[in-house]
Amino acid sequence: MADVVEQSSDPPIEPSGGGSTGLRARFRRYRELDLTEEELATVLLFPVVMFLLTVSFYPIVDTVWGSLHTGYVLEHETKQFVGLQNYEQILNSGRFWNALTVSLIYTFVSVPIELVIGIGMALLLNRAFKGKYFIQAAILFPWALPTVINARIWAWMFHGEYGVINDMLVKIGILESPYPFLAVPDAALASMLFVTIWKTSSFMALIMLAGLSGIPSHLYEAARMDGASKWRQFRDITLPLLKPTILVALIFRTLPAFQAFGLPYGLTGGGPAEATTTLVLYDHKLTFNSLAFGRGSAAATIITLIALLIALIYVGTLYEPEVS
Structure with a gap:
């Protein structure tokens, strides 16, 4: 077939x-x-x-x-390759290490305080009460103000002769005479810390509030049925479940704080005696006042690497992968 x-x-x-x-x-x-x-x-x-x-x-x-060059940017100068010479000059500069110290103090004093205040404000705002949404919008006003405008307002309020803060403290008897807050190194740095905490704590509260809204309410109901106190609920439920939100908040605030420019520039100009000169303000002065573009680029690179290191430390410490 x-x-x-x-x-x-x-x-x-x-x-x-x-x-x-x-x-x-x-x-x-x-x-x-x-x-x-x-x-x-x-x-x-x-x-x-x-x-x-x-x-x-x-x-x-x-x-x-x-x-890695000198004479960079300026048209009338010739670029010359100098290798790591600019980095060596930056790392041997006392002004750089002073600015790094100021930036670290400014960052790691203000951010933890902002986080604690932000969590407290978020816990209060997470309750049901009359006018809740109006209050939520109102607390964001300091954060919504442009940084330089904020700085100029507080510079006048801290003014040694005409400032309203001196006037109030003298009237209530805390000070005998006006105090030059922004003319004394330690007081100027403390004033800058106060202003940034006042401005950005509400931003922290907004992020924490978003995190609190994602925690299931039945967890708290079960904890109350088991007789857990408010503190136990906060420690065993709220904080662990807020950890990813805290990581985001810390990164969002630490990196801008470490790279702060507008507040010290508008509040004190970096003075007195560079007591409030942050790294970015130092880099700005080095680049545009001294016209040292090569060293300014080296300083900017170092600042970027330090900021990246801080972010990696945060992620490595707080990040916990989800278990499926």
Whole structure:
């Protein structure tokens, strides 16, 4: 009996790569916007990647390249490669180490206090009471004010002769005569800390409030049925479940605090005697007042590396991967 040859009803498969037929088919799909998921993802991500390369990565690379040269930026000067000489000069500068000390004090004193105040405010605002949403909006007013405007307002309030704070303290008998808060190094730094805590504690409260809203209420109900006190509920339920939110809040506040510029610039100008000169303000003065663009780029690179190290420490300490 003759063999019967069965023929498949499926159309022949076009070659997918290399051949002209495959390329024509692919271009035809592109013209008709018939894209696979991978191709669509590539098309959508391409503008984002190009934007990041243009506004983020290129300036970083250019700054690092500039830190290895002298006479950089100024058109009438010739770029000269000096290697790590700019970094050596920065690390041997007493002004740099003073600015680093001020930045570390400013960051690691203000941020923990802001976090504690923010958690307390969030716990109060998480309750149901009349006018709750108005109060939530009102506490954000200090944070919503532009930093430089905030700094100028407080500079007048701390003024040694005309400031309202001196006037109030003298009237209630705490001070015998006006005190020059912004003219004494330690008092100026303490004043700057007070202003930043006043301004950004509400931002911390907003983030903590978002975290509290995500905690299931039945956990507290079960804890109350077991006789757990408010403190036990806070320690065993609220704090552990707020840990991811606390990590986000710390990163969002620590990095801007470490790179603070507007507040010291507007409040004290970095004085007196550079007692409130942060790293970024030091870098600004070095770059634009001294026109040392190479050393300024080196200082900016060092600041970026320190900020990255702080973020990595936070993530390594507080981050806990979810267990599925």
